Structures are given as C-alpha cells and as structure tokens.
Amino acid sequence: MAVTQYIHPLDKHLRLERIPTLYCPGCGLGIGLASMLRALDSRIKEGSIDPDKVFWVGGIGCSARMVFYVNYDSAHVIHGRAIPFAIGAVLANPELKAIVVGGDGDIAGIGGNHLLHAARRNVDLIVVMFTNFVYAMTGGQVAPTTPRGVKTTTTPRGNPEYPMNAVKLVTSLNANYVARASITTPHYIEQYFYKALGKKGFRFIEVVSACPEVYGRHIGLRNPVEMYNELKKRVKHKPKASIEEAEIDWDKGIVTGEFVDRDNPSYIEILRGEQSEI
Amino acid sequence: MHYPESTQLNLLRRTSSKFTVTVIVDRCKECGICIAVCPTKVLSISNMINKHGYRPPEPLNIDKCIGCKLCEYNCPDFAIFVEKVEQP
Amino acid sequence: MRKTFTSGNMAVAEGALTAGLKFYAGYPITPSSEIMEYLAEKLPQHGGVVIQMEDEIGSINAIIGASWAGFKAMTATSGPGFSLMAEAMGLAVITETPIVVVNVMRAGPSTGVPTKTSQSDVLQARWFAHGDYLIPCYAPWSVQEAYDLTIKAFNTAELLRTPVILLSDAVIAHLWEPLMIYEPGEVEVIGRKIPIDKQRAKFPYKPDSDLVPPMPILGHGYKTIIESLTHNERGFYAPMNTEYKALVKRLILKILKRINYIYEQETRYCDDAEVLLVSYGSTARSVYLATVDYRRKGLKIGFLRLKTLWPLNEEKILNCSRARKIIVIENNTGKIYFDMDRIFKDRDVYSSPVLSLELPTPREVSEAIEPWL
Numbered sequence: 001m002a003v004t005q006y007i008h009p010l011d012k013h014l015r016l017e018r019i020p021t022l023y024c025p026g027c028g029l030g031i032g033l034a035s036m037l038r039a040l041d042s043r044i045k046e047g048s049i050d051p052d053k054v055f056w057v058g059g060i061g062c063s064a065r066m067v068f069y070v071n072y073d074s075a076h077v078i079h080g081r082a083i084p085f086a087i088g089a090v091l092a093n094p095e096l097k098a099i100v101v102g103g104d105g106d107i108a109g110i111g112g113n114h115l116l117h118a119a120r121r122n123v124d125l126i127v128v129m130f131t132n133f134v135y136a137m138t139g140g141q142v143a144p145t146t147p148r149g150v151k152t153t154t155t156p157r158g159n160p161e162y163p164m165n166a167v168k169l170v171t172s173l174n175a176n177y178v179a180r181a182s183i184t185t186p187h188y189i190e191q192y193f194y195k196a197l198g199k200k201g202f203r204f205i206e207v208v209s210a211c212p213e214v215y216g217r218h219i220g221l222r223n224p225v226e227m228y229n230e231l232k233k234r235v236k237h238k239p240k241a242s243i244e245e246a247e248i249d250w251d252k253g254i255v256t257g258e259f260v261d262r263d264n265p266s267y268i269e270i271l272r273g274e275q276s277e278i
Numbered sequence: 279m280h281y282p283e284s285t286q287l288n289l290l291r292r293t294s295s296k297f298t299v300t301v302i303v304d305r306c307k308e309c310g311i312c313i314a315v316c317p318t319k320v321l322s323i324s325n326m327i328n329k330h331g332y333r334p335p336e337p338l339n340i341d342k343c344i345g346c347k348l349c350e351y352n353c354p355d356f357a358i359f360v361e362k363v364e365q366p
Numbered sequence: 367m368r369k370t371f372t373s374g375n376m377a378v379a380e381g382a383l384t385a386g387l388k389f390y391a392g393y394p395i396t397p398s399s400e401i402m403e404y405l406a407e408k409l410p411q412h413g414g415v416v417i418q419m420e421d422e423i424g425s426i427n428a429i430i431g432a433s434w435a436g437f438k439a440m441t442a443t444s445g446p447g448f449s450l451m452a453e454a455m456g457l458a459v460i461t462e463t464p465i466v467v468v469n470v471m472r473a474g475p476s477t478g479v480p481t482k483t484s485q486s487d488v489l490q491a492r493w494f495a496h497g498d499y500l501i502p503c504y505a506p507w508s509v510q511e512a513y514d515l516t517i518k519a520f521n522t523a524e525l526l527r528t529p530v531i532l533l534s535d536a537v538i539a540h541l542w543e544p545l546m547i548y549e550p551g552e553v554e555v556i557g558r559k560i561p562i563d564k565q566r567a568k569f570p571y572k573p574d575s576d577l578v579p580p581m582p583i584l585g586h587g588y589k590t591i592i593e594s595l596t597h598n599e600r601g602f603y604a605p606m607n608t609e610y611k612a613l614v615k616r617l618i619l620k621i622l623k624r625i626n627y628i629y630e631q632e633t634r635y636c637d638d639a640e641v642l643l644v645s646y647g648s649t650a651r652s653v654y655l656a657t658v659d660y661r662r663k664g665l666k667i668g669f670l671r672l673k674t675l676w677p678l679n680e681e682k683i684l685n686c687s688r689a690r691k692i693i694v695i696e697n698n699t700g701k702i703y704f705d706m707d708r709i710f711k712d713r714d715v716y717s718s719p720v721l722s723l724e725l726p727t728p729r730e731v732s733e734a735i736e737p738w739l
Contacts, residue, residue, distance in 0.1 A: 007289070007302055008356045015589075018602070019305060020355055025332070026309030030354025038351075052587035057431075060594075068591055068603075073584045075434070075592035077427065078457050084391075084424035088431025088439070089584060091415045092389050096435065096585050117420040186351040212309075224309040228352075271415070 013037045015071050023062065026224020028183035028209035029130055033066050035189035036128065043197045055096045057086040059111060062137045063103040063130040080111030083118045086125050094268045097197070100127045104145040105135050108166045112144070119173035122201040123267040128193065129166060129204070131248070132211040140214045147250045150218055167206050167246045171260050176201030178260035180246065182208040184232035188256060201266035208235070208254055290324065292340035298361045299337035299349070305357035306334035312349035312358050318342040321349060367552055372545050374512040374538035375400040378468055379408065380547055381516025382440050385555055388414040389432035389439040391425040393447060396480040397536040398470035401442040422447035426454040426467065433463045434592055436583040438520060442468035445478065445487060449494070455529055456495040459617060461592050462571065462579065464523035464558065466516070471535040473723055482723035483536035485647055485697040491531045492676050500618045502628050503531040503676040505647040509543035515673065521556040522628055526620055527578050533675065537648035537725045564588060571613070572599035577620035622677060629679035632671040633686045635661055639668025641739060642689035644706055646672040648725050649697045655728040656735075675702070680709045693718050693735045697726060
C-alpha cells in the first residue's frame with residue numbers, strides 16, 4: 001500500500017497513489033521536482049498563484065513523467081510537443097500558469113523547433129529542461145547534450161558531435177528569463193523557479209541533472225553518490241555571469257546562474273493590446 | 279521478499295532537543311545521497327529492508343543535526359524531512 | 367440567414383465561426399491558406415485567437431491544448447501538413463479531444479502539385495496514424511456544403527469527444543458559389559458535455575451510457591490528467607490487457623454507436639437504377655452531370671454521393687439501390703472502391719478512377735465508366 005496521508009511537507013502537491021516515482025535510485029529528477037514544488041508552495045502560500053490554474057505539461061521521457069506525479073491539472077502528451085500543447089492552452093485561457101517539463105531530448109532535440117519559436121514569441125510559459133546528457137528512458141542513446149567522445153549505445157565509438165548549449169540558444173531569442181541550475185544546488189532551482197513563477201513571457205530554466213543508472217553507466221559513475229559528487233565538482237555558480245560564460249562542459253565546468261532577466265512585453269500582453277510594441 | 283511487519287505507514291523518526299528527522303521508509307531507494315550530503319553525519323544506513331528491498335537511512339546521530347535540511351532538499355524521492363522541535 | 371458569394375475555403379472558415387470556433391492554429395500551405403488568412407481577420411472579432419505556428423505539428427498540438435482549456439479549436443492544412451499531423455491525431459483520439467482538422471486535398475505524393483486537386487487522401491484520413499481508432503470524416507461537394515459540413519464536424523467533435531476530419535479539395539477550396547450563412551439560433555450548435563461535479567471530473571475517461579465521458583476543462587481545480595499513454599478511467603497509465611481492450615474498443619464504439627447521426631449520403635435516381643454511380647467530393651459534381659445526361663438518354667443510372675466518408679453506414683449504402691452494377695468514380699487510383707466492393711458483396715463493383723489534376727469533366731467521367739456499362 002502506498003502512503004496515503006500527508007507526511008512530507010510536499011505531499012499535498014503530489015499524487016501520492018503514484019509515489020514512489022519510477023525513477024531509478026539517485027536520479028536527479030526527483031531533487032529538481034522537489035525544488036520546483038517548494039517554490040510553487042511558497043507562491044501558493046503567499047497568494048500570488050492560484051493552484052487551480054497551475055497546468056503541467058510534459059512530452060515523453062523520464063523528466064516529462066513528472067507531470068503525472070504532481071497533483072495539478074497535467075498533460076502527458078507526445079514526444080517533443082509539450083510546448084505547442086501548452087501554447088494552445090494558455091492562449092485559450094491566459095489565466096493558466098503553464099509549466100512545461102522535459103528532458104533535453106524532448107525539449108531541445110525532437111522539440112527544438114518549438115523551443116526556438118516559443119522563445120522568439122516570448123509566449124507566457126515556463127519551460128524547465130532537465131539536462132542529463134543522455135536519452136535515459138530508451139536505454140542510453142546519444143542526446144543533444146551528450147559531451148563529445150562519450151560512448152553511448154548509439155555512439156559505440158564515442159560521440160562525434162558537439163553538444164548543444166540550450167541556455168545560449170534561448171538567450172539569443174526573446175525570452176524574458178533564462179537561468180541554469182544544478183540538482184546539486186537545489187536551493188538555486190527553487191529560487192529561479194520561484195522567480196520564474198512571478199514573471200510573464202517565456203521563461204527557461206535548464207536544470208543539470210544526474211542520471212547514475214544510464215549516463216553513469218556510460219561514464220563509469222554508476223554509484224549515485226559518486227555521480228552526484230562528480231557533478232557537484234564541475235558546477236561553478238556565477239550569480240552575475242555573462243552569457244559568454246554560460247558554459248556547459250563536463251571537463252571545463254558547468255556554469256550556473258541567471259543569464260537573462262527582463263520584462264519585455266509577453267505574447268499575451270501584446271495580443272491583449274496591454275503593451276503595444278507594434 | 280522481506281516485508282516489514284509494521285503497517286502501511288512506516289516511519290523512522292528520531293528527535294533531538296532541536297530537530298526531528300523523519301524517514302518515510304517505503305519511499306526510500308537507498309541512493310545514499312542524504313547520507314553523503316549531511317555535513318554532520320547524522321544519517322547512517324539502517325538494517326531495515328523496506329517493501330521494495332531497499333535499506334533506508336536512520337538518523338542515528340540525531341543530536342548532531344543542525345537543521346540545514348540538505349538531506350530533505352537532496353532526496354530525490356520525498357522520503358526524508360526535517361522539522362524544528364517547538365520549544366515549550 | 368444571409369446570402370453571400372464566397373469560396374469553399376472561406377465557407378469552411380464561416381462554418382467554423384458559426385459553430386463557435388474560438389482557437390485556430392495553422393501553418394501556411396496551398397491550397398488551404400485562405401482559411402487561416404480569413405480567420406486571422408475575423409476570429410479576433412469573435413473573441414477568439416489565431417496563431418501561425420512554426421509547423422503543422424505545432425498547429426495540431428496547440429489546438430488540442432486549446433480544446434482542453436475549453437475552446438472549440440480547428441486547424442486546416444493540405445497533404446504534406448496533414449501527414450505531419452498524424453502522430454498528434456492519435457493523441458487527440460486517445461485523450462478524446464474534440465478538434466476539427468481540415469485537409470484541403472492536393473495532388474501528391476510529397477510536394478506533388480500544390481495548386482491542383484486530388485482525392486488521394488481519403489484512405490489516409492481513415493488509416494494514417496498508428497494504433498486502432500476511427501475518426502469521423504466528411505467530404506463536401508459544394509461551397510454551401512463546405513459550410514454546412516464544417517458545422518457538422520464541430521458538432522460531431524463535441525458530441526463524441528473526438529477529432530473530426532473535413533476533407534475538402536483544391537477545387538472546392540477555390541470554387542466561388544452563393545452561400546447561405548445562418549444567424550445564431552438558426553442551426554444546431556452542439557456544446558461540450560462537462561462533468562457535473564468535482565467527483566465526476568476525477569474520472570475524465572469514464573464514459574456515460576453514450577460511451578462518451580464528460581470532459582473536464584483545465585483551470586477548474588479538477589486536477590485532470592491528460593494522458594497519451596493507454597490509461598484507465600482516472601487517467602493513470604494502464605498497460606494491462608483488460609484496460610487496453612476496454613479503452614480501444616470504446617473509442618471506436620462511441621463513434622459507431624452514433625453512426626446514424628454522423629453518416630450522411632445523397633441519392634438521386636436510385637429507385638429504378640440498374641447501374642449505380644458512387645462518388646464523393648468535387649468529383650461527384652461531374653458524376654452527377656454525367657448521370658443526368660445518361661438519364662436524358664434513357665439509361666437507368668443512379669447516383670450515390672457519400673457526404674460522410676468515415677465511418678460508412680454499410681446498411682444504408684447497401685439498401686440505397688437494387689442496382690446489380692456498381693461503379694465507383696473518384697479522383698485517385700481507386701480507394702473508396704475497396705470498401706464499396708466489400709459492402710456490395712454479391713454485386714458487380716467496378717473501379718473507374720479518373721486521376722486528374724483538374725476536376726474531371728462529365729465527358730471524362732463517361733469515358734471512364736463506359737467500359738463497364
């Protein structure tokens with residue numbers, strides 16, 4: 001029997017009948033989700049967000065499955081299409097607070113085109129992309145963020161491709177908020193997500209996660225604690241980093257911090273004529 | 279599989295004069311992150327086996343707890359949390 | 367009611383407005399683009415939203431999202447874009463989302479001839495996504511019918527909580543004809559069945575006796591799960607045989623149960639017909655003229671036009687005429703023929719496809735069917 005009464009401080013945000021999650025031991029996704037829920041909890045407690053209007057959307061993948069663990073309106077849709085699905089919902093009902101969660105494969109791989117155009121439109125969404133450097137749910141294939149040289153199940157001689165820096169990509173467009181945090185610093189995930197919840201327009205947070213079970217197998221860090229510590233060593237927090245410094249490189253370091261924070265008119269504000277740019 | 283004898287709500291709870299640490303036994307997946315991140319080594323692995331076959335941590339050295347919540351914040355499975363003991 | 371003179375594409379847009387369209391997402395593609403252009407002008411005046419997405423995949427996913435937020439939603443496209451929409455069509459099926467997808471058929475495969483007509487996508491409309499499903503599909507033959515069947519498509523979508531396809535083609539799209547537009551109250555517009563209370567809303571996939579579950583609207587505190595995985599009545603992943611069977615069967619049965627509502631056909635000269643000509647969409651215009659011509663010459667030719675392509679009401683089709691000889695005329699290499707051959711089991715069924723970039727002329731139709739007469 002699952003535990004069915006609220007014990008943990010975040011239990012009221014979870015569909016307890018589906019906990020524990022299917023995530024592997026030591027998976028960073030749960031740390032990220034918990035951090036996001038703490039931020040949401042603060043926003044709800046202070047009265048700035050109505051929980052009934054919160055809407056989670058995820059595509060396909062381990063990260064996207066978060067949507068059916070949270071006790072909110074939620075959609076678990078098709079691979080890569082969480083962003084357009086959320087756009088339709090928020091344009092139909094601008095009161096909805098849409099939170100898109102997904103892995104780097106879902107958001108920046110198959111769904112990359114939607115990510116670009118959502119950022120360009122500055123449409124009112126929060127996208128939280130969990131980067132774990134691998135396609136985990138399907139068993140360890142190369143991902144858009146896999147570092148060069150890593151042997152995956154589909155790059156048995158080492159990844160020949162250059163990885164994607166999604167933070168730099170989204171920053172080049174018209175997003176109102178771009179930040180990166182790591183699951184080894186959960187309080188920053190919480191802080192950035194809290195901030196994003198209070199803003200309008202397109203908000204993008206990349207959460208660097210640890211996948212000891214699948215990615216760890218590829219790089220010899222199968223132990224969750226070792227994986228966690230190795231990731232932690234590589235994370236360099238720079239509160240006021242420039243976008244040029246926003247590296248994400250397993251060898252040279254992973255820079256976390258806030259890279260864009262502005263209040264350009266959002267898509268819905270422009271549509272409503274509240275802010276005229278035209 | 280070995281199931282613990284107790285009821286569905288299986289908690290490991292230790293309290294010091296300042297803090298209570300609670301482990302929700304059947305949510306733990308034994309990743310060990312909480313034990314590793316605790317700066318004062320409050321937690322250690324228990325002898326208990328939960329219903330999924332994992333050994334949850336036990337706040338044995340609860341008196342050393344400083345209430346930093348690093349275990350709670352770094353737990354991927356909503357399985358551990360820290361509360362401040364209300365002073366009378 | 368007011369009379370206008372307009373094109374098939376604009377009639378589709380007007381029909382959608384009459385039916386209560388509030389959200390349109392699309393991507394430009396010939397020969398459907400005028401639908402979005404017309405709505406971009408008009409829909410905001412009706413309190414709705416039009417967005418041009420980055421591709422057709424984005425368009426269909428956006429309208430599914432908008433539909434869950436409570437809006438009647440539509441997209442329109444043509445062959446290449448329709449192909450891109452296949453996967454999300456399955457999402458609309460399994461999440462039981464009312465949407466209307468217009469495919470203005472053009473010549474293919476691939477880019478084909480973008481500006482020219484075809485009826486090659488009729489089986490694609492029936493079978494194009496993976497998995498088992500049945501999506502209602504209408505095919506208009508005139509500007510007025512493009513308007514009427516668009517309204518019907520919305521009504522079907524809302525009544526049965528299902529995606530619906532409207533198969534227009536390049537001829538109908540750019541054909542200008544008189545159109546009667548209904549004022550509110552002059553035509554039936556079906557609204558969405560929503561849950562009566564929070565308890566009922568907890569089960570967004572639990573059907574009523576009509577096999578259709580009430581649809582919760584996002585933002586009402588129902589904590590609804592929209593689930594693309596095979597799910598139980600609650601919306602939880604259910605990879606078990608019993609639940610899988612129950613869901614897939616119900617998704618098809620809820621459509622078939624209302625076949626008398628969905629299915630429409632038109633028959634002329636069928637009572638004494640010895641030969642029955644079967645057609646649909648723009649090609650039926652020429653087939654009808656050819657039929658009238660044969661009748662003038664004294665031949666006992668009957669005319670059956672399918673307004674609904676899927677699902678076919680086999681009983682109604684079988685009983686519309688006692689003709690021993692059935693000839694199917696369509697602007698492709700012969701597709702609906704296979705179903706007619708199956709339905710008219712013991713009669714002689716012939717395929718007379720007229721593969722043409724232009725609307726087949728009555729003369730071409732006659733030449734195609736004459737070998738079988």
